[in-house]
Amino acid sequence: MEVTxxxxxxxxxxxxxxxxxxxxxxxxxxxxxxxxxxxxxxVFSFTNLALTGTQAQNLKFVGFDNFVQMFNDxxxxxxxxxxxxxxxxxxxxxxxxxxxxxxFLMKGKNSTFRRAIGITVIAAxxxxxxxxxxxxxxxxxxxxxxxxxxxxxxxxxxxxxxxEYPMVSVVVANIWRGTxxxxxxFQAALDDIPLEVEEAxxxxxxxxxxxxxxxxxxxxxxxxxxxxxxxxxxxLGVFTLIYAMTGGGPGNAxxxxxxxxxxxxxxxxxxxxxxxxSLVILIIGAxxxxxxLRFLKVKI
Amino acid sequence: xxxxxxxxxxxLSGILLLSACSDSDNxxxxxxxxxxKTEIKITWRGLGEQDNIKRYLEGFEADFESxxxxxxxxxxxxxxxxxxxxxxxxxxxxxxxTAPDIVSEDTFMLSADANAGYLKPLDEYVESWDEWDNFIExxxxxxxxxxxxxxxxPTTTDSRGIWFNKEVFEAAGLPSDWEPKSWEDxxxxxxxxxxxxxxxxxxxxxxxxxxxxxVSMQTFEMLxxxxxxTLYDGENGKWxxxxxxxxxxxxxxxxxxxxxxxxxxxxxxxxxxxxSVMTQDLLPTGGVGMVLDGNWNIAHYxxxxxxxxxxxxxxxxxxxxxTKDGQSPGFITMSGGWxxxxxxxxxxxxxAWKVIQAMSTEDxxxxxxxxxxxxxxxxxxxxxxxxxxxxxxxQATKALENANFRPKNDxxxxxxxxxxxxxxxxxxxxxxxxxxxxxxxxxxxxxVGEENVY
Numbered sequence: 019m020e021v022t023x024x025x026x027x028x029x030x031x032x033x034x035x036x037x038x039x040x041x042x043x044x045x046x047x048x049x050x051x052x053x054x055x056x057x058x059x060x061v062f063s064f065t066n067l068a069l070t071g072t073q074a075q076n077l078k079f080v081g082f083d084n085f086v087q088m089f090n091d092x093x094x095x096x097x098x099x100x101x102x103x104x105x106x107x108x109x110x111x112x113x114x115x116x117x118x119x120x121x122f123l124m125k126g127k128n129s130t131f132r133r134a135i136g137i138t139v140i141a142a143x144x145x146x147x148x149x150x151x152x153x154x155x156x157x158x159x160x161x162x163x164x165x166x167x168x169x170x171x172x173x174x175x176x177x178x179x180x181x182e183y184p185m186v187s188v189v190v191a192n193i194w195r196g197t198x199x200x201x202x203x204f205q206a207a208l209d210d211i212p213l214e215v216e217e218a219x220x221x222x223x224x225x226x227x228x229x230x231x232x233x234x235x236x237x238x239x240x241x242x243x244x245x246x247x248x249x250x251x252x253x254l255g256v257f258t259l260i261y262a263m264t265g266g267g268p269g270n271a272x273x274x275x276x277x278x279x280x281x282x283x284x285x286x287x288x289x290x291x292x293x294x295x296s297l298v299i300l301i302i303g304a305x306x307x308x309x310x311l312r313f314l315k316v317k318i
Numbered sequence: 319x320x321x322x323x324x325x326x327x328x329x330l331s332g333i334l335l336l337s338a339c340s341d342s343d344n345x346x347x348x349x350x351x352x353x354x355k356t357e358i359k360i361t362w363r364g365l366g367e368q369d370n371i372k373r374y375l376e377g378f379e380a381d382f383e384s385x386x387x388x389x390x391x392x393x394x395x396x397x398x399x400x401x402x403x404x405x406x407x408x409x410x411x412x413x414x415x416t417a418p419d420i421v422s423e424d425t426f427m428l429s430a431d432a433n434a435g436y437l438k439p440l441d442e443y444v445e446s447w448d449e450w451d452n453f454i455e456x457x458x459x460x461x462x463x464x465x466x467x468x469x470x471x472p473t474t475t476d477s478r479g480i481w482f483n484k485e486v487f488e489a490a491g492l493p494s495d496w497e498p499k500s501w502e503d504x505x506x507x508x509x510x511x512x513x514x515x516x517x518x519x520x521x522x523x524x525x526x527x528x529x530x531x532x533v534s535m536q537t538f539e540m541l542x543x544x545x546x547x548t549l550y551d552g553e554n555g556k557w558x559x560x561x562x563x564x565x566x567x568x569x570x571x572x573x574x575x576x577x578x579x580x581x582x583x584x585x586x587x588x589x590x591x592x593x594s595v596m597t598q599d600l601l602p603t604g605g606v607g608m609v610l611d612g613n614w615n616i617a618h619y620x621x622x623x624x625x626x627x628x629x630x631x632x633x634x635x636x637x638x639x640x641t642k643d644g645q646s647p648g649f650i651t652m653s654g655g656w657x658x659x660x661x662x663x664x665x666x667x668x669x670a671w672k673v674i675q676a677m678s679t680e681d682x683x684x685x686x687x688x689x690x691x692x693x694x695x696x697x698x699x700x701x702x703x704x705x706x707x708x709x710x711x712x713q714a715t716k717a718l719e720n721a722n723f724r725p726k727n728d729x730x731x732x733x734x735x736x737x738x739x740x741x742x743x744x745x746x747x748x749x750x751x752x753x754x755x756x757x758x759x760x761x762x763x764x765x766v767g768e769e770n771v772y
Contacts, residue, residue: 070408070427071728074434087764092757160585181584181746265528268588269748270739284405285527286735287430 063294069287084294094295096270097278101254101302104189104274109253112193114246117200122230125208136201143198151262154191155180184264184271192259196252200245207241208234243314250306254299275299355390356669361410362422363403364395368598368624370617371395371422374689382676389669394418399590400530404731410661411436417663419670423470425460425655426531430728432463438660439467443671449678452696461657464726470657471678474614474692477651477717478536479638480504481601481609487635490514490607497637500644501544501570504608508580511607519600520580523610525571525745527738528590534737535724536611539652541567543722544641549733550725556772557725557733559759566642568744568751575745582606584746598624602633610639613714617691620708630709638717653721655695693718729766736761 063084068074088094120139124132142150157163158179165176179187211234219229235242257276260266266277273281275295283292362371372395379391396406404427410416411431423431431437444450453472461470484494490511498504508520524532542549547563550556558564575581586595597615600606602625613636619627627633638649658677660670676682684699686692693714694700705711724730740758743749749757763771 068434069405070434070436070731071430072433074408074436090760090764092760160583178583178585181588265590267527267742268584268746269743271746271748281735285401286732287405287408288732 059293059296062290063297065290067290067293069284069289071287074287080290084291087291088294088298093270093273093278094298097273097275098298098302100185100270100272101274101299103185104192104256104260104272105250105253105306108189108192109196109249110246112189113196113200113249113253114242116193116197117202117245118204118242120197120201121204121208122234124205136205139198139201142195145195147195147256147258148262150191150195151259154187154194154259155263158187180264181268184268188260188263188272191263192253192256195259196249199252200249203241203245203248204238207238211237239314243310246314247307247310250310251303254303254306275302355388356666357390357392358420358666358670358673359392359394359418360420360422360673361394361396361407361418363400364397366397368594368618369395370623370690373622374686377685378677378682382673386672389673391673399528400532401527401735407431408434408436411663414663414665417661419660419664419666420673421659421661422473422656423461423659424531425470425472425657426535426724426730426734428461428469428657428659429464429726430731431659432465432467432469433728436661436663437469438662438664438667439469440471440660440671441468444468444471447675449675452680452698454695454697454700457655457695459726460655460723461659464728470659471674472655472657472695473677473683473686474690475653475655475695475718476612476614476692477638477653477714477721478540478610478612479636479649479651479713479717481597481611481615482635482637483601483604483607484633484635486511486515486518486604486607494635496635498640499648500640501642503640505573505578505580508574508608509578512580518604519582519586519606521574521608521610522582522587522592522596522600522606523571523574524592525575525581525741526588526590526592527742528588529592530738531734532593533741534734535652535654537571538567538737538741539722539724540610540639540650541570541642543650543652544639546641546645548722550727550730551772552726554772555727556770557762557766559762559771564758565751565755568740568754571741571744572751576747581745587745588742594624602627613693613710613717614691616708616710616714617689620691622689623691634710636710636713638713638720647720649717650720650722651717653718653723655692732765733762736765 064079064081066073066076066078066080066083120135124135145153155162159165160176160178164179168174169176177183215233215237216229219233224232255276256274257280260272260274260277261280264272266273266281275298279292279295279299282295283289360375362375364372372393375393379393383389383391396403396410398406404424407421407423408431410418411421423437428437454475457472457475458468460475461468461472463469480498482496487494487496487507490507491514492507492510496507498507504521511518511520523537525537526533539549542561542563545561545563545566547558547561549558551558573580575587581587582592582596586592589595593611596606596609597611598618601609601615602619616630616636618624619630619634638651640649641647658674660667660674664670677686678696680696680698680702683694683696684702684705687694687699687705688708694702694705699705700715725733736758739761740749740754743754743757744751759771
């Protein structure tokens, strides 16, 4: 009994050692499989790394050549534009707004109703991306469900949605898939708002809209920022869905940066240029994050 | 306490177990398998169920293994789109653990892969191989690198032209011995078909990036070389980026797909399955009038193919593709082909060579040409009676008279991608032919360098 303080001191040290021992595999794995590839990406973006041809044998540092090439690459500007459109409509306007709306409308509704809606929306979220891609290809195809309904109702010829409205198609598919994430985040935040605050506002005669604007949104602002950031970064990197639905086409109509990067690296065999493009994606992601933090003035 | 004490040993033994597993994986990739046989892994572009090469190789495997009991042939196809196949092959050839022992190389990729150091030079082998003289001379050039070194043994060659369905032609009042003399004749026939039956696709060609090299070769280059221009001036080592022929070729694509609306819907044209839908399904059943494609499709219509026809020549015709305005030589074809190469990283060069030799005998080359519907690469195979009796062989061989080959330059695969981009952009209406040609010019200039274009 009399040596208790001593033991607890030792225990603390040995706990620290223990926990670092137990954490070290994770740290080492992170270093090997996460940090190394990231650093390599930066290194390779300054080389002429190629999959085949003379360059494949003569790996050289080419300085800023890849980045100079980028500045003159009309296709890259097109891809940046397509990426911004895709992110703006499918992530910011689509997923965040719709997610908030669903969460808001479900607040305080009876639990069976909430569960039914929740499961429906989340079903899209748990479906693997590639399966979502194929489902939408099947849904929008010439003989797909949507065209069958349109033809049956109006008798007009099937519309080749994926070729005539490719960007709209992939945006809708991504909203369908991703809304659940925002909905869940907002649901959790909205449930945390004390009922008394809103009740007090109602007593004071505030309109519904006023309550949302002046009470609900300020309280969940932190969640909005985090959610915007997560959803934006996630959408910036969407590859499988677009690749499965349109392959970046027709032409370059849905050629977002990840698809363009893949094309350059594995179709045109220019791995060096491809990795340079991946840095552009990284920079755009970082810019978006900064923008949100600045604009919404939230500390994380 | 017992649990905690047990944890570390369990963890350690787990790690050991995992590393042991990976060791044994490595061992099985080696030449010495448990049976003591040398494993020779053959890789080609697999096509799933309708795979003629697989049918042919399975037959070969059984015969070869019964004669060579110390060699175990492992068939290891890569089933991928045409473009992905080359990326995947290049990746496997980078490491001794994954490199196949024999790989099927398209002649257009051969220079690039050879320059990358992936392929073993075969000069020494062919020098002491008496069969080498039996190969058709200009086809050998297809598997020779731009440095004059032999990197592969040819196994197929081909020609391209217009496949047409005679029943569709008859219904539209067109002759079944139709021979177009210019692009105008092609438009005219397609428009006649369209007027007769709106449900039939009048004219189809490869336009989707998903179809890879087929777009460059079967469509764009067939058109370009028919305008009298070429893609690449081999003598001066310069690429054509300013020629009117580039725009003219894209105009043809635009006329067919958009202006005159004579092509398939974009849902079919831009589908990765375009080729099988068109040649295996629509062409033999009269769903399409004309298809610009390769002679090898004959394999689909013979016994054992995807869509056997009782009397091929009564249903289908194959004619050489005309030059733009009928200028000399009247018709042209692009010719390519595939060969067997040995990856530098393979551990069994000599045994692999033995297997390639066995696949390259007159008998097997003839069989290969018959199974795949391709053209023979050996003089003696080309004269064998089985080969000469194949339907439409005369027309396919005739097209070869004016054959052009793709540029022998290791940047061709990169330029080819830009061709595919241009063709798809025009076909899908994203760019006008002029815009696509201008974009092609700037992209190709970037790839090959300003000093290498004209």
